[in-house]
Amino acid sequence: MEEGALDFGLTREVLSRAGDVPVRVIPSYRDYPFPFRPWPALLSWGKRRLFLVPYAGRFFRNCPGTTRYLCCGYRIFHFGEGCPLDCSYCILQAYFNRPGLKLWANLWEEGWPELEAALNEARRDNRILRIGTGEFADSLALEHLCGVAEELIRRWVELPAPAVLELKTKVALREDWLRRLPADPRIVFAWSLNARTITRKEERGSASLEERLSSAARAARSGFSVAFHFDPVILFPETLEAYLEVVDRIFATVPAERIVWISLGALRFMPDLKEVAEERLPETRIFTGEFVTGLDGKRRYFRPLRTEAFRRLCRRIREHAPEVCVYLCMESPEVWREALGFVPAERGGLPRMLDEAARRVCGL
Numbered sequence: 001m002e003e004g005a006l007d008f009g010l011t012r013e014v015l016s017r018a019g020d021v022p023v024r025v026i027p028s029y030r031d032y033p034f035p036f037r038p039w040p041a042l043l044s045w046g047k048r049r050l051f052l053v054p055y056a057g058r059f060f061r062n063c064p065g066t067t068r069y070l071c072c073g074y075r076i077f078h079f080g081e082g083c084p085l086d087c088s089y090c091i092l093q094a095y096f097n098r099p100g101l102k103l104w105a106n107l108w109e110e111g112w113p114e115l116e117a118a119l120n121e122a123r124r125d126n127r128i129l130r131i132g133t134g135e136f137a138d139s140l141a142l143e144h145l146c147g148v149a150e151e152l153i154r155r156w157v158e159l160p161a162p163a164v165l166e167l168k169t170k171v172a173l174r175e176d177w178l179r180r181l182p183a184d185p186r187i188v189f190a191w192s193l194n195a196r197t198i199t200r201k202e203e204r205g206s207a208s209l210e211e212r213l214s215s216a217a218r219a220a221r222s223g224f225s226v227a228f229h230f231d232p233v234i235l236f237p238e239t240l241e242a243y244l245e246v247v248d249r250i251f252a253t254v255p256a257e258r259i260v261w262i263s264l265g266a267l268r269f270m271p272d273l274k275e276v277a278e279e280r281l282p283e284t285r286i287f288t289g290e291f292v293t294g295l296d297g298k299r300r301y302f303r304p305l306r307t308e309a310f311r312r313l314c315r316r317i318r319e320h321a322p323e324v325c326v327y328l329c330m331e332s333p334e335v336w337r338e339a340l341g342f343v344p345a346e347r348g349g350l351p352r353m354l355d356e357a358a359r360r361v362c363g364l
């Protein structure tokens with residue numbers, strides 16, 4: 001941890017949970033002498049090092065979205081960067097130029113007041129906020145070490161704001177952890193889901209599909225809301241059926257009325273990511289398909305392939321639960337029309353659609 005992080009609450013919390021993990025105080029993360037290794041190997045090294053660093057930027061902000069595609073109006077509470085899991089498609093591999101997992105030591109002293117002000121303002125204006133913590137991290141993968149999600153949930157239930165907190169993850173919930181949380185439907189536990197083989201081969205360190213779904217069922221039974229994100233959908237000839245089977249598993253396990261939304265997004269990546277990921281994880285096959293460059297410079301599957309996958313997934317979801325809100329992540333109005341049969345503008349826009357879903361399921 002940085003010397004400047006020592007006096008903050010989150011640092012004390014991490015130290016109290018660290019057990020016999022070796023701890024060192026360093027003058028600064030920025031000047032830290034990282035071992036000399038090629039970048040892909042250094043990334044792997046960084047997945048086992050946690051740095052506690054005071055953060056100087058904005059903690060609460062808009063999700064940047066992607067230019068030229070429909071965006072959902074999400075907000076981010078930024079608690080740290082980096083993830084101990086290791087998905088071959090993870091954008092973070094090409095995003096940062098220094099390795100390591102980082103938590104912002106001053107999160108509660110300086111970050112929380114920004115979020116609290118926004119929640120109070122939303123309450124005053126009766127305006128719905130949808131907030132997540134997982135822009136540059138998995139929301140729960142470091143929870144055993146930092147307790148950030150638990151503390152946020154405890155603070156959230158004290159504030160009667162019309163705001164949902166979405167905790168996106170690929171890990172299972174520990175039963176004792178879930179049991180001691182104050183239940184509130186404004187807290188949404190959300191799992192990224194993928195076809196079983198993709199989960200096994202491409203999402204290293206993550207929970208299995210069964211573990212994720214049984215966690216979701218437990219969270220729903222305990223009084224929380226849940227959500228699912230099929231993102232990234234990875235298209236091999238054999239995988240679409242496997243995704244449809246995952247949809248069936250969701251509705252066999254989790255009550256539909258507790259599901260606030262399900263998103264669909266196809267694999268997309270900047271060209272740099274392919275290079276780094278293939279060098280780090282040479283067994284990955286996900287970048288071997290045919291791709292085109294989208295309006296945002298990212299590589300994507302051909303539009304007819306994406307459209308067909310979204311159309312079939314959405315149809316299967318609707319067969320189980322016509323009411324559940326389904327949306328596409330970072331797609332154009334044309335793809336919405338072809339795949340889902342409407343464009344968000346006809347329903348007041350995507351943010352409005354999601355606000356309505358939150359109102360219906362999360363009791364806002």
Ligand code: SF4
Nearest residue numbers: 083085086087090138
């Ligand atoms: S869980 Fe998310 S943040 Fe973590 S490695 Fe996978 S894609 Fe990246």
